Amino acid sequence: MKRLFQLILLINLVVSLLSFFSQASRGQASTNDGVPKSSLAKCLPADIKLNDVVDATSSGYANGQPVGLQKVTVEQKLNELKATCNRDNKLVDGSGKQIIFYHLKGCWGNPPRNYQEILKEQRDEINRLKQQYTVIEMTCNPSGIPIS
Numbered sequence: 001m002k003r004l005f006q007l008i009l010l011i012n013l014v015v016s017l018l019s020f021f022s023q024a025s026r027g028q029a030s031t032n033d034g035v036p037k038s039s040l041a042k043c044l045p046a047d048i049k050l051n052d053v054v055d056a057t058s059s060g061y062a063n064g065q066p067v068g069l070q071k072v073t074v075e076q077k078l079n080e081l082k083a084t085c086n087r088d089n090k091l092v093d094g095s096g097k098q099i100i101f102y103h104l105k106g107c108w109g110n111p112p113r114n115y116q117e118i119l120k121e122q123r124d125e126i127n128r129l130k131q132q133y134t135v136i137e138m139t140c141n142p143s144g145i146p147i148s
Helices: 004-025 039-040 074-080 115-130
Strands: 051-059 060-062 065-067 070-073 099-103 134-138
Touching: 051 074, 051 134, 070 074, 099 115, 115 134
Parallel strands: 099 134
Antiparallel strands: 051 070, 060 065
16 A cells, blocks of 8 residues: 555656646746746747846945846846736736837947937937837846946
8 A cells, every 4th residue: 555655656746747847848937926938938029038137236346346246137027027928929018018128238348439429319219118118128238247
């Protein structure tokens, strides 16, 4: 009887593991909030991946290197926004507003002469987009290491 019970437990374990790996290999692994990754990934623009860095900040520096580096990924930002894919395969936030990604400019070691104009135009464009969309601003420096 004890061996039968052990066999049943072993079979249940194997079935559970097979089910888990089967889902993962089909791209059905879940994010922290239970939304399947593939349901978000399929709606991403071709140049954006779930593990891309949206923002990278450090709490300070030691020997010229950032310490306490905090990176926010696309996946984390989408979870924060309660993002889903709508029926048109567009990313939308929790209130139904379409989400778009904007690649920030401004990571210049030696900025161009008109850098202030470039940054102003960028800010104006982002503000215009935010009237219609939820805009995720993608850092131009995902490493978080200062550019000199």
